[in-house]
Amino acid sequence: xxxxxxxxxxxxxxxxxxxxxxxxxxxxxxxxxxxxxxxxxxxxxxxxxxxxxxxxxxxxxxxxxxxxxxxxxxxxxxxxxxxxxxxxxxxxxxxxxxxxxxxxxxxxxxxxxxxxxxxxxxxxxxxxxxxxxxxxxxxxxxxxxxxxxxxxxxxxxxxxxxxxxxxxxxxxxxxxxxxxxxxxxxxxxxxxxxxxxxxxxxxxxxxxxxxxxxxxxxxxxxxxxx
Amino acid sequence: xxxxxxxxxxxxxxxxxxxxxxxxxxxxxxxxxxxxxxxxxxxxxxxxxxxxxxxxxxxxxxxxxxxxxxxxxxxxxxxxxxxxxxxxxxxxxxxxxxxxxxxxxxxxxxxxxxxxxxxxxxxxxxxxxxxxxxxxxxxxxxxxxxxxxxxxxxxxxxxxxxxxxxxxxxxxxxxxxxxxxxxxxxxxxxxxxxxxxxxxxxxxxxxxxxxxxxxxxxxxxxxxxxxxxxxxxxxxxxxxxxxxxxxxxxxxxxx
Numbered sequence: 001x002x003x004x005x006x007x008x009x010x011x012x013x014x015x016x017x018x019x020x021x022x023x024x025x026x027x028x029x030x031x032x033x034x035x036x037x038x039x040x041x042x043x044x045x046x047x048x049x050x051x052x053x054x055x056x057x058x059x060x061x062x063x064x065x066x067x068x069x070x071x072x073x074x075x076x077x078x079x080x081x082x083x084x085x086x087x088x089x090x091x092x093x094x095x096x097x098x099x100x101x102x103x104x105x106x107x108x109x110x111x112x113x114x115x116x117x118x119x120x121x122x123x124x125x126x127x128x129x130x131x132x133x134x135x136x137x138x139x140x141x142x143x144x145x146x147x148x149x150x151x152x153x154x155x156x157x158x159x160x161x162x163x164x165x166x167x168x169x170x171x172x173x174x175x176x177x178x179x180x181x182x183x184x185x186x187x188x189x190x191x192x193x194x195x196x197x198x199x200x201x202x203x204x205x206x207x208x209x210x211x212x213x214x215x216x217x218x219x220x221x222x223x224x225x226x
Numbered sequence: 227x228x229x230x231x232x233x234x235x236x237x238x239x240x241x242x243x244x245x246x247x248x249x250x251x252x253x254x255x256x257x258x259x260x261x262x263x264x265x266x267x268x269x270x271x272x273x274x275x276x277x278x279x280x281x282x283x284x285x286x287x288x289x290x291x292x293x294x295x296x297x298x299x300x301x302x303x304x305x306x307x308x309x310x311x312x313x314x315x316x317x318x319x320x321x322x323x324x325x326x327x328x329x330x331x332x333x334x335x336x337x338x339x340x341x342x343x344x345x346x347x348x349x350x351x352x353x354x355x356x357x358x359x360x361x362x363x364x365x366x367x368x369x370x371x372x373x374x375x376x377x378x379x380x381x382x383x384x385x386x387x388x389x390x391x392x393x394x395x396x397x398x399x400x401x402x403x404x405x406x407x408x409x410x411x412x413x414x415x416x417x418x419x420x421x422x423x424x425x426x427x428x429x430x431x432x433x434x435x436x437x438x439x440x441x442x443x444x445x446x447x448x449x450x451x452x453x454x455x456x457x458x459x460x461x462x463x464x465x466x467x468x469x470x471x472x473x474x475x476x477x478x479x480x481x
Contacts, residue, residue, distance in 0.1 A: 053381045072381035079374060083254060086430040093367045094382075120429065146381075 004031045006068060006144060006176055007052070011060040014044070014051050021047050022058075023200040027193075029144070034170065034177045036191040036207075040219060043198040045180040046075055049146050052178070071142030073134050075149045075180075079122040087124070087132060088117040096139045104139040105132070107169050109161040126153035134162065138169070144176045151181070163190065231454055233343040238446035240355035241403045242416070242464070246442020248362060248400050249421030250435040251393070255373050258422075262414025264401045266316040267293035269323035269335060269410045276331040281347045286402035293319060294398060338409035338461035340450060351403055358396050365389050366435065407446060408461040419468035420445060426475035441471050 007029035014022040021044045029035055039045050050056045053072060064070075079085070091101045102112035108131045110116070124132060130153055137145055151159045167190055170177060179191075188194060188207050196202040196210070202218045203210045245261075252258055271289025272282040293315050300311045327335055368389050372379040379386055404416045424437030449464030 050377065053377070055377055055380055070381065072378060074375060074377050074381075077375055077378070082425065084425060084428040084430050084434040085370065089367075089431045093371050118429065 005029075006031055006033075006065050008063040009052070009061065012048075012051065012062065013059040014047055014056060016047065016056070021199060022051070022197075025060075025197065025201055027195050027201075027204055029176055029178065031176060032170070032174055033192045034167075034179065034190060035193050035195060036188060037178065037180045038188075038194060038196040038219060039182065039198050039202070041182055043182075045182070045197065046148050048197070049148050049178070049180055052146065068144060069140070069142045071137035071140070071145040073137045073145070073147040073150050075152065077129070077133055079129070081120070081122040083120065083122050085121045086118050087121055090121050090132070091136060091139060094136070094140050100139050101135075104135040107138055108134050108165045109158075110135065127155065127158055130154055131158075131162065141173060142175060144178065147177065147179045149180055149182065229345075230341070230343065231450075233345065233348040234340045234450050234453075234460075235447065237343055237348050237351045238340060238407060238450045238460075238464075239443050240352050241400075241407055242420075242442040242444075242446030243439045244355045244359050244362075244400055244442070245404050245416040246420035246424070246438035246440070246445075247359060247435055248396060249417035249419075249442070250424060250431075250438040251362065251366060251369055252397070252417055253421050253425060254370060255393075257397075258418045259414065260312075260397060261401055261417035263312050263316045264290060264293070264398060265405060265410045265413030267312075267319045268402060268405055268413075269319050269327075272335050272405060272410060273323040273327040273331070276335060277326060277328065281343075281406060282335070283347075283351070283402045283406045286405050287399065289319070290398040290402055294394065333459070334409065336409045336411040337459055338405065338407050338412065340407050340460045341453065343406075351406075354399060354403060358399050361392060362396050365392055366431075369393055370431065407449070408464055412461050412465050415465045415468065416442070416445075419465065419472050423468065423472040423475040426472075426479040441468060445471065 005028060009028070010026045012022055012025040013020065025048070027035070037045050037048065047056060049072075051058050052062060053070065088101065096104070101117070105112040110128070110131055121129070121132070130150065134147070134150055137147075151162065154162065166177065169175075188211060191207050193205060194207050194210050195204045196215065196219050198219065203215050249258075249261070252261060268286035268289045271285035271287065273285075274289075275282045275285025297308065297311050297315050300306070300314070301308055304311070323335070333339075368379065368384050371382070371384060372386055372389060376386060400417070401413055404413050408416050420441035421434075421438040423441050424434050428434040428437050445464050445468040448467040449460040449462075452458050452463040453460040
């Protein structure tokens with residue numbers, strides 16, 4: 001593998017319950033790269049992330065660089081309201097100390113007050129829970145972060161701060177980001193590469209080259225522009 | 227103070243604490259009724275121990291091992307839901323036990339008897355309880371993470387199968403130890419009720435798990451004391467104390 005290559009995927013095929021959900025996918029991820037995976041609902045984006053994490057069986061080739069540390073923010077994450085698990089204890093699962101916790105929460109625009117850390121995880125609003133989950137993925141400074149629709153349930157203003165924080169963080173640290181989204185928007189301008197898929201690859205490349213009305217029509221079925 | 231009473235008290239403290247602590251995990255994993263079912267699965271072993279005159283806990287262990295193995299085997303063979311298979315195995319266990327359980331031993335098997343405990347029984351109980359407690363403490367946060375999101379746990383490189391297996395072994399040994407105090411019939415409550423009470427009163431995992439441990443200990447001490455002072459059976463009073471604490475916890479339940 002070339003030195004700055006972190007992930008190499010070739011001829012990736014995934015079947016779920018007899019149905020092919022991913023066909024012949026291939027792409028690369030390099031150090032410090034932001035890769036955005038676009039596609040309509042049901043295109044297999046979440047399956048792709050889960051497959052990259054080794055949570056689903058597959059045919060083909062998925063090669064991570066050796067000893068890579070991957071952080072993951074799943075699309076679905078709910079906590080029962082009456083589970084006595086405080087925010088601080090949730091972070092302690094990763095053996096994070098107070099400084100690391102407050103730092104990672106600040107990265108995504110939250111204050112790590114004593115009151116907040118003592119709150120039950122299940123009583124946070126959906127936006128707060130989302131941010132906390134992202135901070136949790138960041139707290140032990142992974143080399144790569146996989147985010148599955150991280151902005152679900154977060155208002156527009158919140159989205160911008162999260163994107164800004166991710167980009168700022170990305171500029172400081174050397175990590176790579178794979179971000180799954182079903183919508184195009186601000187986020188695509190910040191990407192190094194875009195992979196659009198609907199079971200199979202629709203297009204793949206630099207945003208300035210691949211985000212064209214023709215290509216977007218391939219994803220969404222009608223002509224739109226950014 | 228007579229030694230027998232002291233031994234009973236020590237075993238009660240260790241076992242009650244362990245069962246409470248384990249219970250906090252079992253409720254979170256939505257496995258509250260598993261303790262109940264396994265209490266019944268252990269019954270043939272308990273019956274055999276009572277017939278042959280040794281500690282029911284040591285009879286319960288092999289019975290539980292066989293029972294759990296059968297449930298696992300049937301699950302692989304039939305793909306029927308686990309709870310249906312558990313239902314089949316535990317009722318069959320009860321039926322088998324009653325084939326040879328002498329009538330005068332029925333109450334001991336079903337609701338426990340902690341009045342006859344030898345030094346070695348006590349020592350082995352203390353050692354087993356301590357080991358299981360340390361294992362549970364070690365796997366506790368991983369088990370909670372698995373119950374929150376198995377995907378997230380696996381992405382964090384948690385070996386889910388290994389932890390689930392360890393956890394199941396801990397449950398089986400705790401049930402075997404608890405049966406000595408509360409019997410097959412009441413064992414389920416020893417893991418559920420203290421933990422449920424603690425859950426009502428706690429804000430975080432630390433308060434929850436150690437609260438359950440303390441309530442488990444209080445319940446077991448109270449049962450042994452009532453037996454000593456009033457001569458009433460231990461098992462039912464252990465559970466009734468825990469239930470009383472649960473009822474009180476409802477008043478103070480945190481919103």
